[in-house]
Amino acid sequence: MGILDAFRRKKKGNSAALAKDRLQVIIAHERSGANAPDYLIPLREEVLAVIRKYVAVDDEAVRMQIEREGDYEILELNVTLPESGSHAASDR
Amino acid sequence: MARVIVVTSGKGGVGKTTTATAFAAGLAQAGNKVVVVDFDIGLRNVDLVMGCERRVVFDFVNVIQGDANLNQALIRDKRVDNLCILSASQTRDKDALTEEGVERVIGELTERFDYVICDSPAGIERGAQLAMYHADDALVVVNPEVSSVRDSDRVLGLLASRTRRAEQGDEPVTEHLVLTRYSPSRVDKGEMLTVDDVCEILSVRLLGVIPESEAVLTASNAGIPVTLEAATDAGQAYLDAVARYLGEEREHRLPTQRKGLFGRLFGS
Numbered sequence: 001m002g003i004l005d006a007f008r009r010k011k012k013g014n015s016a017a018l019a020k021d022r023l024q025v026i027i028a029h030e031r032s033g034a035n036a037p038d039y040l041i042p043l044r045e046e047v048l049a050v051i052r053k054y055v056a057v058d059d060e061a062v063r064m065q066i067e068r069e070g071d072y073e074i075l076e077l078n079v080t081l082p083e084s085g086s087h088a089a090s091d092r
Numbered sequence: 093m094a095r096v097i098v099v100t101s102g103k104g105g106v107g108k109t110t111t112a113t114a115f116a117a118g119l120a121q122a123g124n125k126v127v128v129v130d131f132d133i134g135l136r137n138v139d140l141v142m143g144c145e146r147r148v149v150f151d152f153v154n155v156i157q158g159d160a161n162l163n164q165a166l167i168r169d170k171r172v173d174n175l176c177i178l179s180a181s182q183t184r185d186k187d188a189l190t191e192e193g194v195e196r197v198i199g200e201l202t203e204r205f206d207y208v209i210c211d212s213p214a215g216i217e218r219g220a221q222l223a224m225y226h227a228d229d230a231l232v233v234v235n236p237e238v239s240s241v242r243d244s245d246r247v248l249g250l251l252a253s254r255t256r257r258a259e260q261g262d263e264p265v266t267e268h269l270v271l272t273r274y275s276p277s278r279v280d281k282g283e284m285l286t287v288d289d290v291c292e293i294l295s296v297r298l299l300g301v302i303p304e305s306e307a308v309l310t311a312s313n314a315g316i317p318v319t320l321e322a323a324t325d326a327g328q329a330y331l332d333a334v335a336r337y338l339g340e341e342r343e344h345r346l347p348t349q350r351k352g353l354f355g356r357l358f359g360s
Binding site: 020024027030031 | 237238241242245246249279282283284285286289293294
């Protein structure tokens with residue numbers, strides 16, 4: 001790679017680096033979901049719907065994953081609430 | 093003890109059949125008894141790439157269904173000693189393969205050969221899972237391209253969970269990465285994932301890097317496994333991969349662009 005390349009690359013961007021970043025993100029995501037039971041996705045949807053009855057949250061607010069430790073399976077549920085007491089659909 | 097090797101990828105068109113035939117011929121050239129089994133029922137191509145398409149009388153499905161025995165169905169390669177082909181059936185559907193039938197045929201083949209190479213169909217459905225089920229080793233064929241890399245990761249997951257070794261709690265299937273259609277000039281320009289990128293993303297041991305090469309098309313046009321064209325870049329790269337598989341230390345000769353000082357400063 002030459003000096004001129006360095007300039008050119010800055011301008012055009014390095015598409016291989018972009019490909020690598022995107023792949024690392026999606027593959028990490030898919031690996032974590034690969035061993036998950038089938039009910040995890042509908043369960044997450046329902047939990048999200050219940051939370052939304054009380055608090056307005058976005059789609060990414062509920063995260064669920066199953067972790068295995070020895071003979072145990074741990075269902076981890078993470079809910080991210082909005083910063084300041086944002087008013088919910090509860091005024092309905 | 094015979095080894096069963098599956099050649100798999102998830103994505104189609106990345107070079108599974110090229111790799112399976114080249115690897116089989118390379119192992120046979122090294123003095124081993126080798127058979128290639130085409131698992132792609134309905135879309136067979138090992139016969140064509142090996143140049144024996146007109147000699148197929150009986151196939152894998154005939155043997156499974158008891159219409160022919162292995163001696164009738166195995167086709168001997170005319171160029172390399174100890175290299176045979178068990179062709180897939182062209183007419184029947186994928187359900188023609190049964191789990192018991194595949195197990196019996198693979199069992200018989202492992203008694204006769206040193207290496208049984210299973211050329212998997214694309215996808216991750218039943219045919220692909222049957223092809224990998226009995227594997228001891230896997231050649232995961234990947235192109236340096238996002239969809240191929242992602243699909244390979246899915247296949248690696250299946251190798252770790254849906255194989256005989258995984259189900260019986262034996263040593264896991266040994267995974268080897270074969271990176272094909274690699275273009276060093278595009279890598280230099282930052283347009284293509286590097287070997288290291290792909291190895292890092294998939295965390296699999298690299299067996300070989302096969303450069304994008306005219307030799308692959310030329311060889312398949314003529315029905316010649318590419319390792320029989322040892323003078324070509326791709327043929328040499330496959331022979332190196334075979335040697336590494338057999339335990340030899342060989343440096344990866346990545347065909348990088350050679351440039352002088354001028355080229356390095358001002359090159360494209």
